[in-house]
Amino acid sequence: MASPYPDGDREKVASKLPPVLRQELKIRAAELSLDIQDAVTAAVTAWRELPEGGPAVDTSGAESYSTWLPAGLYDDFKATCTTRGVSYTQGLAQSVRRWLDTNPSPNGAPPREAPERKIVCNQKGGVGKTAVSAGIAQSYAEDGKRVLLVDYDPQGHLSDQLGIDQIPPGHDSLVSHMCGDGKADLRETIVVIDDPRFEKRLHLLPACFDGFLLDAMIAVQAVDRSKRALQKESALERALIQLEADYDVIVIDCPPSLGIAMDAALYYSRRRTGEPVGSSGVIIPVLAEDSSATAYSMLAGQIEDLREDFSIDIDYLGLVVNLYDSRRGAVATSSLSHWKNIGDPRVLAVIGDLKEQREAVRERQPLLSYAPHSDQAEAMRQIARGASW
Ligand SMILES: Nc1ncnc2c1ncn2[C@@H]1O[C@H](COP(=O)(O)OP(=O)(O)OP(=O)(O)O)[C@@H](O)[C@H]1O
Numbered sequence: 001m002a003s004p005y006p007d008g009d010r011e012k013v014a015s016k017l018p019p020v021l022r023q024e025l026k027i028r029a030a031e032l033s034l035d036i037q038d039a040v041t042a043a044v045t046a047w048r049e050l051p052e053g054g055p056a057v058d059t060s061g062a063e064s065y066s067t068w069l070p071a072g073l074y075d076d077f078k079a080t081c082t083t084r085g086v087s088y089t090q091g092l093a094q095s096v097r098r099w100l101d102t103n104p105s106p107n108g109a110p111p112r113e114a115p116e117r118k119i120v121c122n123q124k125g126g127v128g129k130t131a132v133s134a135g136i137a138q139s140y141a142e143d144g145k146r147v148l149l150v151d152y153d154p155q156g157h158l159s160d161q162l163g164i165d166q167i168p169p170g171h172d173s174l175v176s177h178m179c180g181d182g183k184a185d186l187r188e189t190i191v192v193i194d195d196p197r198f199e200k201r202l203h204l205l206p207a208c209f210d211g212f213l214l215d216a217m218i219a220v221q222a223v224d225r226s227k228r229a230l231q232k233e234s235a236l237e238r239a240l241i242q243l244e245a246d247y248d249v250i251v252i253d254c255p256p257s258l259g260i261a262m263d264a265a266l267y268y269s270r271r272r273t274g275e276p277v278g279s280s281g282v283i284i285p286v287l288a289e290d291s292s293a294t295a296y297s298m299l300a301g302q303i304e305d306l307r308e309d310f311s312i313d314i315d316y317l318g319l320v321v322n323l324y325d326s327r328r329g330a331v332a333t334s335s336l337s338h339w340k341n342i343g344d345p346r347v348l349a350v351i352g353d354l355k356e357q358r359e360a361v362r363e364r365q366p367l368l369s370y371a372p373h374s375d376q377a378e379a380m381r382q383i384a385r386g387a388s389w
């Protein structure tokens with residue numbers, strides 16, 4: 001769709017672009033002191049001049065994108081797309097991707113890679129999502145990585161356990177940013193975990209009480225602003241993408257639910273174009289009991305639906321069998337065999353009921369700082385290693 005530019009030599013073009021590419025384009029154009037519309041013009045022109053199109057680019061989650069191009073260029077571009085048998089969205093994504101690859105950052109920085117995104121989830125409550133999220137985030141930070149730990153659960157257990165206040169309702173937070181109502185930079189809500197062990201590399205995005213209404217708020221936003229065709233499932237990505245350049249790993253502690261917010265987290269964990277298999281994906285803590293198997297099947301079904309609906313890959317990074325106690329007899333031991341026999345996802349660790357975990361929570365201290373040599377801390381390091389293929 002195109003409409004004329006006020007002075008007549010350009011026309012407004014309405015197409016679609018994935019948020020990841022939109023953000024990279026914005027940053028690179030600024031780094032090169034270019035207008036975005038000139039960058040897109042160069043991208044489209046260069047792509048059309050290629051003997052054939054480039055490799056396919058992941059366009060899932062593409063959202064409305066407008067820019068101004070020289071009159072006639074968009075019609076020529078559409079004709080090229082038709083000749084190459086690709087959609088206009090795919091053609092634009094290929095153009096922009098290639099332009100980014102051929103116009104590197106002048107700062108000499110290597111092309112920005114997406115941070116690894118580890119989504120710790122299970123709609124069953126009390127299985128250890130928060131313990132595992134906190135533990136692996138600490139482990140990555142201990143290893144020298146810059147880590148953002150996201151308390152995505154309005155219960156706010158993770159924030160509480162690290163001694164950080166939750167954000168009161170109505171204030172700027174991840175929730176307001178997911179709903180397009182963010183007022184200031186989301187970075188302003190981030191808290192650095194002040195513990196010498198992590199040398200300021202471990203950051204927390206605290207929970208917000210508004211999160212209890214998140215599913216409803218995302219749904220309303222998608223309807224209200226349908227002109228921009230906002231996709232519900234990319235709400236988390238839209239909020240976090242502005243922070244991604246600051247981190248090597250983002251760990252998300254999910255709530256015990258399977259609603260729209262959960263879909264947004266699963267969608268955020270999908271494998272992006274060029275991203276290695278198993279660097280982002282889901283980690284699922286489970287218990288060695290039958291109800292955990294039922295919960296797992298429901299979650300796996302939801303993941304499968306998303307994969308099909310959006311033609312995306314979501315990698316299983318692994319299972320964690322938590323609070324395991326063989327003294328519970330055949331239910332526990334046969335259930336553990338069941339988890340191990342699944343094979344894919346594989347079991348990253350089997351963890352007993354360990355006192356250091358409960359003590360660290362009571363002391364509101366990071367486990368790896370409170371009891372760095374405990375079995376529980378070692379288990380967290382093992383999971384972190386296993387979840388980065
Ligand atoms: N391996 C463990 N040993 C001892 N206590 C543990 C262990 N794992 C978790 N816990 C404790 O069990 C409780 C539940 O764990 P956690 O909060 O991590 O579960 P969750 O899945 O996040 O729960 P929710 O669904 O409510 O968010 C917490 O008090 C936690 O400290």
Ligand SMILES: [Mg+2]
Nearest residue numbers: 129130153157
């Ligand atoms: Mg929790």
